[in-house]
Amino acid sequence: MEVLLAVVIGTLYGGGLYLMMRRNLVQLIIGLGLLSHGANLLIFIAAGLRQGGAPIIAEGKKVFLTLPADPLPQALILTSIVISFAVTAFALVLFLRTYQEVGTNDLDEMKETDT
Amino acid sequence: MTLLPVLPIIVPLAGAVLCMLTRKSLLLQKIIAMATSFIILLVSILIMLETKDGTIAVMSVGGWKAPFGITLAIDMLSSMMLILVGLLAVGITAYSCQDLDEERMRFGFFPLMLILLMGVNGAFITGDLFNLYVWFEVLLTASFILLALGGERPQLEGSIKYVTLNLLSSALFLAGIGIFYGMAGTLNMAELAHVIQQGERGGLVTMVAVMFIMAFGIKCGMFPLYFWLPASYPTPPAAVTALFSGLLTKVGVYSLIRVFTLIFSTDPEFLHGLILVGASLTMLSGVLAAACQYDMRKILAVHIVSQIGYILMGLGLFTRLALTGAIVYLMHVIIVKTNLFLIAGAVKRIKGTTDLHKLGGLYKERPGLSILFILSAMSLAGIPPLSGFFAKLTLIISGLQVESWWIVVTALGVSLLTLYSMTKIWAYVFWKPAPEPLPDVNPMSQGQWMLFLLPIIGFSVIIVAISVFAGPIFEFADVAAGQLMNPQGYMDAVLGGRQ
Amino acid sequence: MTSIILRTATLYMFPPLILFSVYLLLRGHHYPGGGFVGGLMGGAAFALYSLAFNVAAARKLLRFDPRDIAAVGLAISLLSGLPALFSGEVFLTGTWWKIPLGNGNYFDLGTPFIFDIGVYLVVLGVLLTLVFSLGEEE
Structure with a gap:
């Protein structure tokens, strides 16, 4: 499972970086999305994959009955998903405005500030 | 106190x-933003009073103890940065109340600025x-x-x-x-530092460290990751640029200092050596790029990069004296750079452009503004007895102490080139006669002009104060550097001597 | 868009979606759910409405400006951290009150729930600010 997920992460990073190198604004934002998915999966797998129950101690007990799964990576990923959702939504609005203002979605045409 | x-x-x-x-009332927004900025400054001073004897104020949010919950830990470096945020908040709010166009204010400039300040404070x-993160x-x-x-x-496009x-x-x-x-x-930094001090996973730690150098390097504008900075910083209004140049890149630098003194302090030859090489190239490329620009705001924006190099030099040398120098430099450059951007904004406001070829003769028209500029510019270049001089001197002395001659040579050379860029602005904008008469685009009465200049005068007073009270400031910075060089104190404060 | 199928379907879908979003918010304390998902679901309902009819109609249905909703949500979340201070605890520590419902039952009202309501409103407000401003472009 780890190997499979590692390949998936590699593909996500590779695809994301490839798309970011393209000149198209839409591909750029898809690439950014893939990159953040790759990072999220990386947290998930780096923290270790194991099966376990919910980390809630049953009523009346003092310890876990079965080895629980680690809840923290999921909390971290959820937070970063929320953040990347907000940032991607903003980037979408920004890119749309830019497209309307500049009249092209070719990044090579946006050289006004490069001097 | 549990809330502070x-x-x-x-x-x-x-x-x-x-x-x-x-949102409906601009006046109310201005009043609220101004009041909030003053309260931020007040709070940071209160925190400084708590931590000035070297104690580290620790708080576990929601009552979840470290290392399980989120810990807030304020040491000397953090509280110095908080005070700078407070000063900047007051100055820039006052400036933007006068300079910013109504449309931007209506669209939510003030709430966004305050949220930005919240993020900066949180990171500190x-x-x-x-x-x-x-x-x-x-x-x-x-x-x-x-x-x-x-x-x-x-x-x-810059965005x-x-x-x-x-x-x-x-x-x-x-x-x-x-x-x-x-x-x-x-992920608690103190606990992480503890684990790494014990552990044997050298390779993986170094890899993560290099990833952090890359990540924070992009954010603070380190060589060769800074190309977004000159493209985006000169584009927004002066108040926004001043805020960004004062705080955003500095959060990146602060994070590098924090992480590479607390967590990655076990392998200084490689990691800090890498930062030192990056620092010299950052200084050099920033100042050379500034030398060929002919727009006031662009020169200043590219110069941010070269100033970052000096701070990173202090971190790369990694001695107590070098860190002291880096911290003083950080304080000095935040104030000076913000002030220079505000002055560029004032030039743009009265003349409608910041192009060096079109401007001229401002010394005759606005002697007050010219004097404020030359004060900040000379301080940036490190002319004694202004604030930049002491910081640069400390960095160079500490470079000599550890006998890295090349970084000392680079720092001195870059200093000279900084002086060149600053005198270029001075000569073109203020000194030479205007190529063709440039009328004021925004005529202001004398009273309005004084009010407009008030934040710039305030920052200039702070620059002079840093120069005059260099002794006490160095003592504070020395305490901060001492805390940074001895991460055990931070770990004990956060983890409560649990290990 | 003027699809009559979408419009009719939206009119039937809208109330269950809103109800479901509130349900997600309420069960969030012990089970999967919570303010964020609930807010997204509620936002999706209004976004669907704005697609089927138009943004102006969705704004009218929402009654409040989405930015105000987000601000109120932020304020609620912020205030939920304060009750802990009165009992000498650290900011944001969970505090619970028992609210009697009559005939011996109690409702446990806790600050985490209040915080979640704030999150719900923030997500709803921010999402709709973005969706509406994109929708009004055309």
Whole structure:
């Protein structure tokens, strides 16, 4: 499972970086999305994959009955998903405005500030 | 007091909420933003009083103890940075109340600025790596919108570069955090430092360290990752640029200092050596790029990069004296750079351009502004007895102490070239006669002009104060550097001597 | 868009979606759910409405400006951290009150729930600010 997920992460990073190198604004934002998915999966797998129950101690007990799964990576990923959702939504609005203002979605045409 | 350490986050948030609720009335927003800025400054001074004897104020949010919950830890460096944020908040709010156009204010400049300040404050006081990431994202999201606010073409193009590279840096940072969590099982910085001191996982730690250098390097504008900076910083209005140059890149530098003194302090030859090489190239490329620019705001923006190099030099040398120098330099450059951008904004306001070829003769027209500029510019170049001189001197002495001659030579050479750029601005904008008479685009009465200059005068007074009271400031910075060089104290304070 | 199928379907879908979003918010304390998902679901309902009819109609249905909703949500989340201070605890520590419902039953009202309501409103407000501003472009 780890190997499979590692390949998936590699593909996500590779695809994301490839798309970011393209000149198209839409591909750029898809690439950014893939990159953040790759990072999220990386947290998930780096923290270790194991099966376990919910980390809630049953009523009346003092310890876990079965080895629980680690809840923290999921909390971290959820937070970063929320953040990347907000940032991607903003980037979408920004890119749309830019497209309307500049009249092209070719990044090579946006050289006004490069001097 | 249980509330004090979290106030730097709560106060700007409350101010932002109030500003959002009073969207209809610009006057109310201005009053709220001004009041909030003063309260931020007040809170930071109170925190400084708590921590000035070297204690580290620690607070576990929600009562979840370290290393399980989110810890806020304020040491001397953090509280010095908080005070700078407070000063900047007051100055820039006052400036933007006068300079900013109504449309931008209506669109939510003040709430965004306060949320940005919340993010910056949060990054300065957090003791948890993931929390640092969250604050980074808070301040970045606010800065994205501030940068694009107004929607002029150069702004939008600059924003795209800024957004893309910063998102890339966030993804790198996040990946590093993930690997760290898998390795150590914690993200509390003190606990992480403890695990790494014990552990034997040299290779993986170094890899994560390099990822962090990349991530924070993009955010602070380190060589060769700074290309978004000159493209985006000169585009928004002066108040926004001043805020960004004063705080955003400095949060990146602060994070590098924090992480590379607390967590990655076990392998200084390689990691700090890498930072030192990066520092010299950052200084050099920044100052050379500035030398060929002929626009006041562009010169200043590219110069941010070279100033970052000096601070990184202090971190790369990694001695107590070098860190002291870096901290004083950080304080000095935040104030000076902000002030220079505000002055560029004032020039743009009266003449409508910042192109060096078109401007001229401002010394005759506005002697007051010229004197304020020359004060800041000379301080930036490090002319004694102004604030930059002492900081640079300390850095160079500490470079000589560890006998890295090449970095000393670079620092001195860059200093000279900084002087060249500053005198270029002085000669072109203020000294030479105007090529063709340039009428004022925004005629202001004498009273309005004085009010407009008030924040710039305030920052100039602070620059003089840093120069005059260099002794006490160095003592504070020395305490901060001592805390940084001895991470055990930080770990004990956060973990309560649990190990 | 003027699809009559979508419009009719939206009119039937809208109330269950809103109800489901509140349900997600309420069960969030012990089970999967919570303010964020609930807010997204509620936002999706209004976004669907704005697609089927138009943004102006969705704004009218929402009654409040989405930015105000987000601000109120932020304020609620912020205030939920304060009750802990009165009992000498650290900011944001969970505090619970028992509210009697009559005939011996109690409702446990806790600050985490209040915080979640704030999150719900923030997500709803921010999402709709973005969706509406994109929708009004055309």
